[in-house]
Amino acid sequence: MSLRPTLDFLLYDWLHAESLNERERFADHSRETFDAVLDTCERIAREKYAPFNRIVDTQEPHFDGEKVILPQATHDAHKAFVESGMMSAAQDYDIGGMQLPYTVQAAANAFFAMASVSIGSNMLTSGNANLLMVHGTEMQKEVFAKNEFSGRWAGTMCLSEPQAGSSLSDVATRAVPDGPDFQNDPLGPRYRLTGNKMWISSGDHELTENIVHIVLAKIPDENGKLIPGTRGISLFIVPKRMVDTRGNLTGERNDVALAGLNHKLGWRGTTNTLLNFGEGKYPVGGKAGAVGYLVGQPGKGLHCMFHMMNEARIGVGTAAVMLGMAGYHASLEYAKTRPQGRPAGPAGKDSAKPQVRIIEHSDVRRMLLAQKAYCEGALALELYCARLVDEQKTGTPEAADDARLLLEVLTPIAKSWPSEWCLEANSLAIQIHGGYGYTRDFPVEQYWRDNRLNMIHEGTHGIQAADLLGRKVLMEDGRGLTLLGGRIADTIRRAAAQPALAGHAKSLGAALQRIASATKAAWATGNPQEALANAVPYMQAFGHVVLAWIWLDVAERALEADAAKSQPATAGRVGATDFFFNYELPKIGAWLNVVESRDPTCAALPEEAF
Numbered sequence: 001m002s003l004r005p006t007l008d009f010l011l012y013d014w015l016h017a018e019s020l021n022e023r024e025r026f027a028d029h030s031r032e033t034f035d036a037v038l039d040t041c042e043r044i045a046r047e048k049y050a051p052f053n054r055i056v057d058t059q060e061p062h063f064d065g066e067k068v069i070l071p072q073a074t075h076d077a078h079k080a081f082v083e084s085g086m087m088s089a090a091q092d093y094d095i096g097g098m099q100l101p102y103t104v105q106a107a108a109n110a111f112f113a114m115a116s117v118s119i120g121s122n123m124l125t126s127g128n129a130n131l132l133m134v135h136g137t138e139m140q141k142e143v144f145a146k147n148e149f150s151g152r153w154a155g156t157m158c159l160s161e162p163q164a165g166s167s168l169s170d171v172a173t174r175a176v177p178d179g180p181d182f183q184n185d186p187l188g189p190r191y192r193l194t195g196n197k198m199w200i201s202s203g204d205h206e207l208t209e210n211i212v213h214i215v216l217a218k219i220p221d222e223n224g225k226l227i228p229g230t231r232g233i234s235l236f237i238v239p240k241r242m243v244d245t246r247g248n249l250t251g252e253r254n255d256v257a258l259a260g261l262n263h264k265l266g267w268r269g270t271t272n273t274l275l276n277f278g279e280g281k282y283p284v285g286g287k288a289g290a291v292g293y294l295v296g297q298p299g300k301g302l303h304c305m306f307h308m309m310n311e312a313r314i315g316v317g318t319a320a321v322m323l324g325m326a327g328y329h330a331s332l333e334y335a336k337t338r339p340q341g342r343p344a345g346p347a348g349k350d351s352a353k354p355q356v357r358i359i360e361h362s363d364v365r366r367m368l369l370a371q372k373a374y375c376e377g378a379l380a381l382e383l384y385c386a387r388l389v390d391e392q393k394t395g396t397p398e399a400a401d402d403a404r405l406l407l408e409v410l411t412p413i414a415k416s417w418p419s420e421w422c423l424e425a426n427s428l429a430i431q432i433h434g435g436y437g438y439t440r441d442f443p444v445e446q447y448w449r450d451n452r453l454n455m456i457h458e459g460t461h462g463i464q465a466a467d468l469l470g471r472k473v474l475m476e477d478g479r480g481l482t483l484l485g486g487r488i489a490d491t492i493r494r495a496a497a498q499p500a501l502a503g504h505a506k507s508l509g510a511a512l513q514r515i516a517s518a519t520k521a522a523w524a525t526g527n528p529q530e531a532l533a534n535a536v537p538y539m540q541a542f543g544h545v546v547l548a549w550i551w552l553d554v555a556e557r558a559l560e561a562d563a564a565k566s567q568p569a570t571a572g573r574v575g576a577t578d579f580f581f582n583y584e585l586p587k588i589g590a591w592l593n594v595v596e597s598r599d600p601t602c603a604a605l606p607e608e609a610f
Contacts (some may be wrong), residue, residue, distance in 0.1 A: 003329075006569075011103065014380070015383060017104060018030075020394070025394050026099060026100075039103060044112075048073075049119050055071055056074055060269075061205070061271045062270075063260075087125065100182070102386050103383060106382065107383060107386075115122050116269065120269075128156065129145040131295075132214075135235075136237075155207065155310075156211060157214050160199045165198075167346050169230045173277060174212060174220060186245045198278070199274075200213075200274070209241055210241045212238075215236045218234065227299075230279050230302050234527055237292060239291075241254060242284060255284055255588075313464075314414050319454060320418035321422050324423070327371065328368070329357055331428070341356065363470060371425040380551075388403040389407070411482055412544045417546070419455040422451060427448060429447065469532060481519070485516070491549055492509050501552060505553055507526070507548075508545070508548050519538075521596040538592070538595045541591040541595070544585055547584075551580045555577040558573040580582040
């Protein structure tokens with residue numbers, strides 16, 4: 001079973017990606033160039049990623065005392081990815097990019113995530129470089145970002161610390177000026193960093209000649225004390241190996257030391273590290289302290305970092321989607337070929353008759369349809385968000401601003417919803433395989449293990465929920481929520497004209513009104529503790545309404561092109577829409593009941609009662 005027909009429909013028939021070629025930035029492209037990119041990435045993923053997904057899971061990275069050792073397959077896959085040009089595909093021609101729409105780049109990267117998310121598509125490297133292109137100096141762009149886009153160097157994002165986790169206000173890594181001689185360094189004001197960073201993906205390896213760490217740290221005040229909270233957080237470039245202004249390695253190692261590798265449930269092919277900055281193991285110029293170059297203004301580190309974090313959250317959502325999709329494809333193939341049992345009813349009691357394939361059992365079909373609804377719907381959501389990125393960058397001023405605000409509201413959903421429901425799809429894939437699914441003889445157990453990370457990294461479920469209800473739906477007087485409501489209402493209007501979808505259109509209208517009333521009810525007292533006590537159920541309901549809208553829009557477009565449902569793909573899309581509206585959307589009532597009543601059960605229970 002191929003992913004390509006689904007991608008083609010979503011890109012061209014639904015999102016009309018070809019129309020982007022009418023914009024000056026993408027004028028050199030056509031459907032043919034887009035298809036060529038997809039063909040190339042599909043081939044590399046099939047040849048260099050998929051065959052080695054189990055190998056990178058079983059042959060975990062290890063540290064030999066000098067360097068981190070990865071399987072040769074990882075080196076080969078990384079080399080093929082870099083040579084494809086996908087690292088800088090959406091960047092300007094003058095820095096080696098292809099000026100591809102981000103929508104096409106996101107679709108192309110889906111092949112790699114599905115083939116082996118653990119080998120990866122270098123999401124952090126491109127996100128790191130993109131951040132520097134926005135907030136870095138011209139020299140920082142030239143030396144660091146361009147070498148990352150070329151694949152010569154890799155990049156990381158260093159936020160979390162062992163004692164702080166996701167609480168960035170408690171960051172304790174310090175950055176002090178490296179003397180007056182270095183404040184005018186061509187690479188940026190130079191500081192010395194000391195501290196520890198935890199959970200750093202790809203924090204150390206030998207895939208590239210250098211690693212560019214983007215690090216959050218606090219600059220002490222005039223009394224040498226760290227400013228509490230997030231106000232004092234600044235952002236620094238800390239290369240693993242020192243470089244000159246032409247991007248050449250100087251031969252000196254920066255004072256960044258690998259303290260250990262984390263051994264994970266999944267994503268085992270990607271190193272995950274604890275890094276010590278400035279412990280004196282690799283003194284620079286005979287002096288302890290990791291050399292870091294300030295990015296942007298002092299105290300504005302989080303503002304810069306969130307540029308990278310938001311992109312990373314869409315990337316995490318896509319990874320979750322594709323792991324779910326891999327499990328769906330595997331379990332569908334298994335269900336079509338595995339004979340077991342006989343039909344329900346008197347005819348099924350005749351043991352002399354041959355067994356039927358398990359796809360003929362209604363409960364197996366329910367589990368397959370749930371996976372299809374979760375995964376294909378979430379893929380459409382991620383591509384819709386990618387299309388908004390293109391709109392924000394190349395649309396008219398009004399359209400660009402609308403896209404910006406819609407992305408603010410949708411990003412928590414784009415990260416969290418696939419992380420929860422495509423993980424559930426992986427669980428259903430195991431269930432369809434039965435006992436075999438719980439063994440390593442089949443790949444579905446690995447897909448589940450790999451996907452379990454996605455509810456945690458780049459902002460946990462709870463953090464995304466608090467961001468959605470506590471900030472995103474309220475910002476700019478709720479204009480983002482109003483904009484989203486307008487898009488949903490437009491879909492409802494068009495779908496209501498389709499007899500097969502009219503009932504769903506009515507249901508979605510009621511659900512949208514319920515979200516609006518629940519949002520007001522949550523904040524009725526103005527007390528954030530009361531409003532946010534049930535932020536996760538709110539986000540679950542909000543996400544289900546968004547996915548119902550996505551499915552209704554996709555189904556309306558499919559029926560517009562194939563009203564008779566003569567194509568199996570059309571029947572599948574309408575069937576997935578029916579499933580989502582009949583089995584999933586009704587769940588929002590239970591979630592929103594506790595939101596609207598500001599139910600205190602969880603928050604009020606004394607600690608001793610747990």
